Amino acid sequence: MDGKSRDKLFACIGALSFVMDDLRIYLDTHPRDQEALDYWKKVEKVRNEAVKEYTKCYGPINMYDVDVDDRWTWAEGPWPWEGRC
Amino acid sequence: MWSYEKRLQYPVKITQCNPRLAQVIISQFGGPDGELAASQRYLSQRYTMSNPKVAGLLTDIGTEEMAHMEMVCAIVHQLTRDLTPQQIMEGGFEKYYVDHTLGLWPQSAGGVPFTATFFQSKGDPITDLVEDMAAEQKARTTYDNILRLVHDQEVCEPIKFLRQREINHFQRFGEALRMIQDDLDCRNFYAFNPSFKSDLVK
Numbered sequence: 001m002d003g004k005s006r007d008k009l010f011a012c013i014g015a016l017s018f019v020m021d022d023l024r025i026y027l028d029t030h031p032r033d034q035e036a037l038d039y040w041k042k043v044e045k046v047r048n049e050a051v052k053e054y055t056k057c058y059g060p061i062n063m064y065d066v067d068v069d070d071r072w073t074w075a076e077g078p079w080p081w082e083g084r085c
Numbered sequence: 086m087w088s089y090e091k092r093l094q095y096p097v098k099i100t101q102c103n104p105r106l107a108q109v110i111i112s113q114f115g116g117p118d119g120e121l122a123a124s125q126r127y128l129s130q131r132y133t134m135s136n137p138k139v140a141g142l143l144t145d146i147g148t149e150e151m152a153h154m155e156m157v158c159a160i161v162h163q164l165t166r167d168l169t170p171q172q173i174m175e176g177g178f179e180k181y182y183v184d185h186t187l188g189l190w191p192q193s194a195g196g197v198p199f200t201a202t203f204f205q206s207k208g209d210p211i212t213d214l215v216e217d218m219a220a221e222q223k224a225r226t227t228y229d230n231i232l233r234l235v236h237d238q239e240v241c242e243p244i245k246f247l248r249q250r251e252i253n254h255f256q257r258f259g260e261a262l263r264m265i266q267d268d269l270d271c272r273n274f275y276a277f278n279p280s281f282k283s284d285l286v287k
Contacts, residue, residue, distance in 0.1 A: 017086070063145070075141030080086075081132055 009054050013061070016047040087148070094152040095246040099163035099239045104176030106240065107164035108194060110231060113157045113247070115191020115199035118223040120157055124150035126204035126220060133208045133280045136268070139261040143217075146254055153247055158189045160243060209278045214262040218255055225251035 023040050030036060051061060059073050060066045066074045078084040113119045127147030134140040165178070165187050173182050180196070191199035204220070207213050228248035235241050266274055277284035 074145075075138040077137030077140070079131075079137060079140050079144070 006054075006058055009050060009057075013047065013050050013054060016043055016050060019043050020047065093156055093159060094149070095156060095243050097156055097159040097163060097243050099160065099237070101237055101239070102166060102168060102172065103164045103237065103240075104168055104172060104178035106235065106237075107161045108178065108181060109234060110157060110164070110240075110244075111161050111192060112194035113224070113227060113231070114154060114161060114189065116193035116197070116227070117203045118220065118227045119191070119193075119199075119203075120150050120154035120224075121191050121199055122203040123220060123224065124148075124154060125201070126206065127217065129204075129206040130213045130217070133210075134213070135210055135279045136261075136265055139210070139214075139264060142257060142261050146257065149250070149254075153250065156243055156247065160240060161189060162187075164240070208280055210265045210280055211262065211274060214258055214265065217258045218262070221251045221255040221258060225255070 020040070020043055023036060023043070027033065027036055027040065051065070054061060055065050055067065059076065063074055066072065115121055124147050127143040127150065131140045131143035131147065134143055168176070168178065168182075168187065173179050181192075184190075193199075205213075205216055207216070225248055228244055228251065231244055232241065232248065235244060265279070269279065270276055279285065
């Protein structure tokens with residue numbers, strides 16, 4: 001995959017995560033809203049797939065997902081605050 | 086971006102209240118060598134840490150410090166939970182109680198409010214890492230001071246865990262300092278600030 005599809009996948013994870021951030025606080029105060037619960041399930045599934053794909057191709061976003069093969073890849077740059085990923 | 090895990094890094098289960106001890110331990114929440122200062126110190130410093138591995142270490146240790154802050158708060162909370170007005174007076178807790186009831190508020194044992202002046206973010210890797218190593222030692226000393234006053238095993242165990250983490254962090258920061266120095270002129274580590282671009286082009 002080229003840089004463009006990486007950016008696209010990364011942006012997709014950002015958007016899906018934000019949907020879940022906002023849904024999370026809504027569900028904290030509306031724990032039985034079935035429509036919101038169904039939406040959560042739907043988004044969660046897509047996000048999991050996107051994160052899995054991104055992690056496999058470009059490295060870990062979440063420290064529990066670090067794929068340990070020949071080296072520890074977690075602390076390899078760039079870091080998010082550098083504005084490069 | 087951060088996400089929260091619904092667990093403590095090490096369990097805190099205290100059954101005996103002790104408001105006097107809580108006022109001492111609260112220093113590791115909002116005091117000069119406390120966990121709030123530690124987390125903000127490392128998480129503020131990481132932006133200008135030139136070596137990406139060390140920037141990662143600051144992120145991970147800074148994150149762990151937030152979990153330690155949570156443990157310290159859990160200890161203070163469980164030591165002051167359900168206090169009666171009589172226990173508040175007998176435990177010398179009335180001055181804290183009058184402003185915060187039984188809520189958690191970052192202050193030192195002496196009542197000094199948390200302030201960002203408890204830590205420094207200097208934008209120079211050697212300066213910052215030396216501060217970080219000193220900070221871990223100061224926190225370790227504070228936990229030693231606390232442990233001399235604690236006789237309750239339920240309080241002792243999580244405090245001992247936190248003390249040990251200061252030692253591990255000190256070791257890691259020492260290694261980070263060596264990694265930074267490996268990239269510099271060993272005859273003059275302080276010739277320039279590796280995080281300040283204008284110095285590098287000289």
